[in-house]
Amino acid sequence: MVCLAVKAGSPVTFPEWKALFTELMPGLEVQDWYAPSFDPARVDYAFVWQPEAGRLAQMGKLKAILSVAAGVDHILADPLLPKGIPIVRMGGDETETQMADYVRWAVFSLLREAPRWHVAQARASWARKDMPPTRLSTNSCVGIMGLGHLGTHVAQTLLAAGFKVCGWARHDKQQEGIVCYAGPDGLLPFLQHSDIVVCLLPETPETKGMVTYSLLSHIRKPAGFINVGRGAVVVQADLARALQDGTLHGAVLDVFETEPLPADSPLWAMSGVLLTPHVASEASRPARARYVVATLAALERGEPVDRLYDPAQGY
Template identity: 50%
Template sequence: MTCLIIKSGSAEVMGEWKALFGKYAPGLRVAGWNDPDIRPEEVDFALVWEPDPGRLAQMTNLRAIISSGAGVDHITADPSWPRHVPLVRMGTDDATVQMGDYVTWAAFSLLRPTRQWFLHQQRHEWHNDGQSARTSTETCVGVMGLGNLGTHVAQRLVRAGFAVRGWSRSPKDVAGVECFHGDGQRREFLGQTDILVSLLPATGETRGLINRELLSCLRAPAALISVGRGTQVEGSKNRWLMRLARGFRVLAI
């Protein structure tokens, strides 16, 4: 019998996992991560979040490793994870739409001093700084990472009126988006970008990628919407980033 082992959520959630798989895949043997009756070589599929280092490598007959979330860095952080086994991540249409909503909202928020407006409103104050506002059609948003989420976000920004360019490790073709790829085209991508969106995966190559040198390539005054993994941003709790330059604005989740 095909065997699925699960490490995701508390022990109390295991009953819910079993009930759901029992409904949709009744022929599947479902076991908890620490089930003593399961031998490692019996496992066909592993559905995990932050698996114990070394455990996946012991499952010599694995057919796939499934992350119970959108990221896989919690799996690849284990030096011994079996690289020959397909690695699958979770993704839903709702999550994609929510990311598009958030980044579009953030981009528009960065066109105006929305934080100052909110604070003034709380104090019942009116201020007119006399500055003309930049419009979406005058603003270029650069999306780093053109996977499923990045492509959707880029297309949402195009429909919202922004000029959009995208950068990825390998060549991509996204309607309405000026696409760049590879290290050789990254500086060109950054040079005409006003608002940078980070949607890259967490890998050894992206660790600390967003640093002073990279951000200095953006067209000033620039802004960053950081929605990728925190390891991509160099520095402890982004403190250096906030000191980078007066007027540099950051939105992150």
């Protein structure tokens, strides 16, 4: 019998997870990470969010670790993480659709000046004459930083919505209908071609702190920025500076260096900014359970799986 350990939320959510996994994969043994009866020696697979340091190392039969989220930094933070165990990132159609919907909303919000309308509403101000003219989607190029699974899906969705789309990746990528740039030499042309930049980069040693004031200054004016990747990719003080001095006209931000965003952050009070609490892509429990079960079945058959973490790439 295959055994799955689950740490995918608070202890009160475990019965729902167990019911979902039992229905989708009869015969699967599902262990509650928090239960006093938890037996690490029985675990074949772990489905986790922020596992306590050393806990995974206690599981001598562990075949793979499945992340509750698209990122795996919460797993890699474990200094005692067992070596050589495959790590699988969360994916699936619902994850991709939610991200694409969020980014589309964010792009249109910047084009239609939604952050400033929001501030006017809070003041009960009919600020019609104070707003810049609306920009058209057909005249705007959205640049996607990061052309992995999510970035590619977002790019294709924006393309279908009528936007011009370009993309940048650390390595060469080719996408139909999208102007693709790659590597250090391609970064400046990518930024200069983009009116709004969407950051979907993973956090790696190469990308951490990559988005600086200098980088933001090269986005075509009036520049917009959307971060749905990782907070650590952006130097937050530089982002605030770019918004304060007009280098950036507006931003929609879902991820931050510190979460929750501290109450004293200047970003809260900026009129050109919309903030959301890391919710851009949060697939439902049934969707995530389906993805996990499909991944377990493939692993048990010895088949390759999607979204396998590659230590050499850093994502």
